[in-house]
Amino acid sequence: MYYSELRAGALMCEYRSEDANEPTGRDSGVFVGVLPIVGQDQGFRLIPDEWSITVDDGGYFDCPGMDSRRCLFGKNVGGYQVVGMVTSRAVDRSEARRVFEGAVAVVAALDEPDPLWEPEGGSLRAVAAPEEFLALDAIAETLGVDTVYVAKAEGGENAAGFLKSASLTGAYWASFGVPGTDQGVHLAVLPGGATYYDTVKTGRVAGGSEVLSVAGLGDDAYVSTRHFGGPEGSGRAFTYLDVKVKNSWLQLNSTSPEGLERLAREVIANLS
Structure with a gap:
């Protein structure tokens, strides 16, 4: 779903400090993301909701937040949203505020964004719910099983991408499981x-x-x-089927590759 951010015209900047005193994977850093929202800020609302942060006057500044090492900030600025975080062992509230206000000032000087670019010839339909890929009984029939259920899907705590751009681009992912087994299939579309x-x-x-x-x-x-799940070259094998169709990208994956191609055809027909 990282590619949904790019599709939406986002700019993401990340700066890290390689501090030998920091535990592995917890080095200090700054992340700032700018997303043209063109009047839609559903994604912006997901971040404070996830972290129980109060939004005031179209923005928030939570520093330090639930994680004492992290400051989170965000603001709607014209036709854009600015979101980011500052991470450090001894996070400095004033420095984090300076990063936040600096990013907002830069974005405030930008021209208003154009509408989301659409390719000539159109694309697959946007998806906003698991069964919009295909009805559950149709997925089960295609896979040759009695029934499937929605295990996880885009949205809420499972929203993919830090900027939460799925509602802008129509991108979506969902995982479907087979009851009583560890089998299933994962679908994603951009x-x-x-x-x-x-x-x-x-x-x-x-x-x-x-x-x-x-x-x-x-x-x-x-x-x-x-x-996945073992040393390189071992672990559980997942079969991926990637399809370019109607100026769009559809991806399916499963530990049981049988039926993936047929399912892809059914999904493409439904979204065309």
């Missing part, structure tokens, strides 16, 4: 995101990953395998 499909595929090929083309599916499609 309408208008075909460029990022190309970027990721090129990177995987250049990185030496095995990529197998799938003929006759969308405008381009490939299957790859990734392992």
Whole structure:
């Protein structure tokens, strides 16, 4: 879902200090993200809701917050939202405030953003709920099982991407499980995101990953395998099916690859 942020025209800047005295993975740093919201701020509201932060006059500054090492801030500025955080072992409230106010001042000087760019020829429909991919009984039938349920989905504490841009781009992900088993399937779509499909595929090929083309599916499609939960090259194997279709990017993955291609076709037909 990181690519949803890029699709929405976001700018994300991260600065880190390599402090030898910091525990591994907890080095000091600053993150600032700017997202053109064009009148929609659903994503902006998710961050303070998640951290129980009070929003006042279109913004918030929580420093330090629930995590004593972290300051969180955000503000709607014209047609943009600014969000960020400052992390440090001894977080300085005044310094964090300076970062916040500096970012707001820069964004306030920007021209108003244009509407979200749409590719010529259109794209797949936006998705905003799990069953908008496909009805649960249709997913179950396609996978050859009796029933499936929604295990997790985009939104709330599961919202992907720090800037929460899914509501702007129509991007969405959901995981569907098979009762009584550890099997299931994960679906994700980025309408208008075909460029990022190309970027990721090129990177995987250049990185030496095995990529197998799938003929006759969308405008381009490939299957790859990734392992999780063990040393590199081991662990549980997940089959990924990535499809470029109608200027969009659709991704499916499962530990049981049977039925993925058929499911992709059904989802594409439903979202076209």
